[in-house]
Amino acid sequence: MNNEQNNIPSSIKDNRKRGSVGNFLKEEIGNGNNLSIVSAYFTIYAYNKLRDKLDNIENLNFLFGEPAFIKTVDPEGKNYKEFKIEDDKIIWIELTNKAKFALCKDETYLLNSAYFLIPPEKIGIKYLLSLLNSCVLEFYIKIIAVTSGMGTIGWINNYVKKFPIPQIPSQQQLPFEIIVDCILFAKENNMKTEASTFESVIDGMVFNLYFPDHMKERKIDVLQFAEKDIEEVMQAKSLKN
Incomplete structure (x- = not known):
């Protein structure tokens, strides 16, 4: 049953059997678009892969979600989000x-x-x-x-x-x-x-x-x-x- 559900065409992308989020964004993002993303994180490496698309949009709204594993990453429960850039x-x-x-x-x-x-x-x-x-x-x-x-x-x-x-x-x-x-x-x-x-x-x-x-x-x-x-x-x- 689970295998059948995973093979059903869906707009939900999970970077596994339901398709790549990155490929979906490359195909769908157009010049001047207003883009909204809900995710637990977004790295500079993801941006670099999508730079050509993202640099030509009009606006990006990014809403941080709360992943299930956040407690292992942030045991103190900080109220703000932060990026580590090397x-x-x-x-x-x-x-x-x-x-x-x-x-x-x-x-x-x-x-x-x-x-x-x-x-x-x-x-x-x-x-x-x-x-x-x-x-x-x-x-x-x-x-x-x-x-x-x-x-x-x-x-x-x-x-x-x-x-x-x-x-x-x-x-x-x-x-x-x-x-x-x-x-x-x-x-x-x-x-x-x-x-x-x-x-x-x-x-x-x-x-x-x-x-x-x-x-x-x-x-x-x-x-x-x-x-x-x-x-x-x-x-x-x-x-x-």
Whole structure:
């Protein structure tokens, strides 16, 4: 009797005899869809398999269920849900008036009020971080996002994924990544003035990247100067070695 029931065609997917949930979603999700999912968990590996589909939906509502084995995983009965993410990623909080994207290399638990992002192929994580924390994209989100009741910007994933990210060769991403390294070093060593200076340089480089014609009209090329200075520093370092 059980075998017959398991072979009956059904819209219920159990990743066994009733079909694969992942395959079902790949076939059914369309561009601009509003998707609702009820599940006990959803991993970054599942997202990676469905990235092409999920990145093109309009909205996702995720309702966490309570699996029967939850007591063995969470014996203390926590009231919140959390994700453990081991890969390098960019994390950020939802409510803030200033871009606060951070590079995280540690195993991290994210609560409901935070998000994470793993860059797609050919996009360096530090290059992407430099864009996300720039004044340009901070201005952009103020145009497209809604605010909270207190006027704070909601940096939810639906807005962040709409950011236009220039697809440039890895060699051209290198100057951004080097400046980000300088910013991280300065902040780790409490060098606030130096960190602020490098952040201003990044803002100029990002502005140059998004509005090259505007910068050329004013005979300004921040990227050219940054690349030249970085090249000189790297050559000096090679000579010392």
